[in-house]
Amino acid sequence: MMVKGFWWSTALLAVSGTAAVAQDWSAVDANGVREASVENNGAAIRFDCSTSDLTVPNAITLTVGDAAINGPVTFSFDNGTSVAGIFANNTLVADTAENGAVFSLVRDLMRSQNGVNVAARNVPEQAFALRGSGRAIGACEVDEASFATAPEARPEEPAEPDVVSETPVADEPSDTADLTLPTRPAPIIPDGVGTLTAPVDGDPFADYRLADCGGVRGLMLMNYDTLNGVTELSDFCFDAETGTLDSSEPRAGFSAAEDGTFEVVESGDTRVSRVRIELADDLRCGGMLDAQTVNYVIPDGTLSRNPETLFLFARGITVPDGAGGTALFETEETLLSIRDFSVRRIAPATTETSRLPAGADLRGVLSGSGAAGSLDITNGNGFWVGEAGGGVTFTVDDAGSVIGSGQFDAQNRKLVGQDRNDWVTMSAEIPYLRGYVLGESGDALIAYGVVRGSYVDGRDDTHQFEASATFTACGTP
Numbered sequence: 001m002m003v004k005g006f007w008w009s010t011a012l013l014a015v016s017g018t019a020a021v022a023q024d025w026s027a028v029d030a031n032g033v034r035e036a037s038v039e040n041n042g043a044a045i046r047f048d049c050s051t052s053d054l055t056v057p058n059a060i061t062l063t064v065g066d067a068a069i070n071g072p073v074t075f076s077f078d079n080g081t082s083v084a085g086i087f088a089n090n091t092l093v094a095d096t097a098e099n100g101a102v103f104s105l106v107r108d109l110m111r112s113q114n115g116v117n118v119a120a121r122n123v124p125e126q127a128f129a130l131r132g133s134g135r136a137i138g139a140c141e142v143d144e145a146s147f148a149t150a151p152e153a154r155p156e157e158p159a160e161p162d163v164v165s166e167t168p169v170a171d172e173p174s175d176t177a178d179l180t181l182p183t184r185p186a187p188i189i190p191d192g193v194g195t196l197t198a199p200v201d202g203d204p205f206a207d208y209r210l211a212d213c214g215g216v217r218g219l220m221l222m223n224y225d226t227l228n229g230v231t232e233l234s235d236f237c238f239d240a241e242t243g244t245l246d247s248s249e250p251r252a253g254f255s256a257a258e259d260g261t262f263e264v265v266e267s268g269d270t271r272v273s274r275v276r277i278e279l280a281d282d283l284r285c286g287g288m289l290d291a292q293t294v295n296y297v298i299p300d301g302t303l304s305r306n307p308e309t310l311f312l313f314a315r316g317i318t319v320p321d322g323a324g325g326t327a328l329f330e331t332e333e334t335l336l337s338i339r340d341f342s343v344r345r346i347a348p349a350t351t352e353t354s355r356l357p358a359g360a361d362l363r364g365v366l367s368g369s370g371a372a373g374s375l376d377i378t379n380g381n382g383f384w385v386g387e388a389g390g391g392v393t394f395t396v397d398d399a400g401s402v403i404g405s406g407q408f409d410a411q412n413r414k415l416v417g418q419d420r421n422d423w424v425t426m427s428a429e430i431p432y433l434r435g436y437v438l439g440e441s442g443d444a445l446i447a448y449g450v451v452r453g454s455y456v457d458g459r460d461d462t463h464q465f466e467a468s469a470t471f472t473a474c475g476t477p
Contacts, residue, residue, distance in 0.1 A: 025136040033383060036136040043126040045118065047107070047137050050383070057095035057383070058103055059358065062087065064123040066421070068356075071225060071310065073120045075106050077113040084272065086313060087120070089341060091358035096315055098278070098295055107137060194235065194246065200431045205450045207434060208234040208248035215239035216279070218294055219435065220316030221448040221468055222248060223340050224309040225301075231340055231450055231468045233434055236294070236316070238262075238277060249298065249305060249312065251275055260292075273299055282317060285444040285474035292318040317446050319436050334375060336362040336392065336408070338428070338451055340468040356465065357423045357455065360410050362388045366445075366473050371396050375471070377408050386413035392430060392471065394447070396437055402447050404433040404471070420458035428453020430469050445473040 027036040037046035048059040062069055073092070074084045085092045085102035094103035110116070111134035118126045194210040210217070216238045224230040236247035240262065243254035254262040257271070260279045268274035278295040294316045301309035338360040362385060364377040375392040379385075388411070394404025409427045418424055428451050435447025451467040 025132040027136040027138070034138055036133070036138070038128055038133065038136075040126065040128055043118075043128075045128055047110075048383070049137065057093050057359075057361070059091050059093045060085075060087075060103060060106060061091045061358070062118060062120065062126075063090060064120070064126060067123045069120045069123065071121055073118065075109070076117045076119065077109045078115045079109075079113055081109060081113075083109065088339075089356040089358050093339070093359055095337065095339070095359075096293075096295070110134065110137060194248075196248070199434075200450070203431065203450075203452070205432065206232045206248070207432070208232065210235040210237055210246060213237035213246070215241075215244075216292075216318050217321075218291075218316055218318035219448065220247065220294060220296060220314040221470070222312065222314045223468065224304070224306050225311050225313070230306065230309070231466065233448060233450075234314070236296070238279075245277060245296070247296075249296070249314075267303060268299065275299070275303060279318070284446075284472060285439075289317075289438050289444055289446075290320050291438055291446075294318060316448065317436075317438075319438070334364050334366045334473045335381070335471075336364065336375065336377065337470045337472070338362070338408075338467050339470065341465050342467070357384065357426070360385050360388075360426065362390075362408055362410065364391070375406070375473070380410055380413060382413055384413060385410045386415065387411045392433065394433065400437040400442075402433070402435045402437060402445060404430075404447060404449070406430045406433075418458040422458050423455040424458060426453055426455035428465075428467070433469060433471055435471065439475070443475045445471065447471040 025036065025038045027034055034049045035046055036049065037044055042065050044061075044063045046061040046063070048061070050058060062073060069087050069090045071086060072084050073087045074082055076082045083102060083105045085099060085106070092099055092102060094100040110130055113130055115130055116128050118128065194208055197207045197209055198205070199207050213235075214237065218236055218238075220234050220236050222230075222232040222234050224232075232248060234248035236245060238245050238254075240254070240256070243252060243262070245251045245254065251264060253264045253266065254277065255265060257263045257276070262277050263271065264275040275298050276296075278297075279292045282289045282291045282293045294314075296312070296314040296316075298304050298312040301311055304312050306312070338357075341356040341358075361381040361383060362377050363379055363381055364375045366373060366375050368374055372393075372395050374394070377388055377390045377392075380388040388408060390406060390408030392404050392406030394402050396402050407427075407429045409425070411425050412418060412423060414422070430449055430451050433447045433449030435445065438444045438446060447470075449469040449471070451469050452464075453467070454462050454464045456462050
């Protein structure tokens, strides 16, 4: 394995009134990923940049001691520009249009400015010097084929309550078998709009179905930022002319704000504080999909049907009428992305906070024909995951609707030297996936689902978790 390491030293700098002293930006190239980082008084920023395979998502990681950082993080540069992004488990992963744009803006400002202050909830504001960052980060390009539009630099998100990823309990037995799942609020079903289903026996996971749609229809993965995290699926129907959205989180009063973006103006004073929905061309699979990506944001949990939530971020895809059919295909690219990790049950013997994985991407081979198919997982993508195995099976109905399930095992790409808080191995079940075959002749398959599993950390402690799955298979052009 070829590993290259280098560093650049910075002199004493004043950053927004805070002294950032003798910070050294360093970079290490290994396994096709460049890790560029800088530390200051126990805090650190790290850029993970793919150097060989742009289908691997880039990422920004913020570390402040052992704090778990979730929610809005704001980068305030010395020229007065601020950029905000939503971090999960200390990391912003550039795998959506929104996050890819935030990553690009922060990267470009890092190269051109001398200093940055970084603010996140529940931790002190941090100051970092930026001289040498451009050389350390390098080209670090974002795969524009994955992202469609870039948001403007924006002000800081409103302060939000703390999110705790674990609540350790000392002096209790380590067996977690008798622990119960976190209590979840009963969902509110909009009258006469759709049907709430529970597709996984004995599990609170919800899938909201709409029978008819007079506007743009599609499917969204709903991620509620709560103490333990809640992930659901929902059909949606958006009518831009009437400004209404039917889904498990229905909303009226949308008006066009800019190309592809619609806001409920009275829901907040600024763009980032308003309920909004964003539509952009989906450029996955070489642009073969006659579909759009969808981001739906409710930044204030009091506007949501889930009273425990701090905010809702939903992502998904539109489904054109007549899309898909039952054709399955020889795939050029198949990716199973596991995201949105949250603790499901806590090992009581754990006395320190365990760092949840930022993500796990798995590759495999898709096979099948007619109305059934399967994915054989062969390996990780080398970014977070090294060795991996498992598989997914699915069926396709006459309308191109996909239902599937599966399981996987994965190992951290770092074979040695894991931090005691890092995950080392994980094993999980995917009890439910739903999606569509898209394209005029079945050119792609996009599906979303729920993950239930456990991981072992560097202390050899086991933690159960919930997460989401995004299954993307692109046919040969």
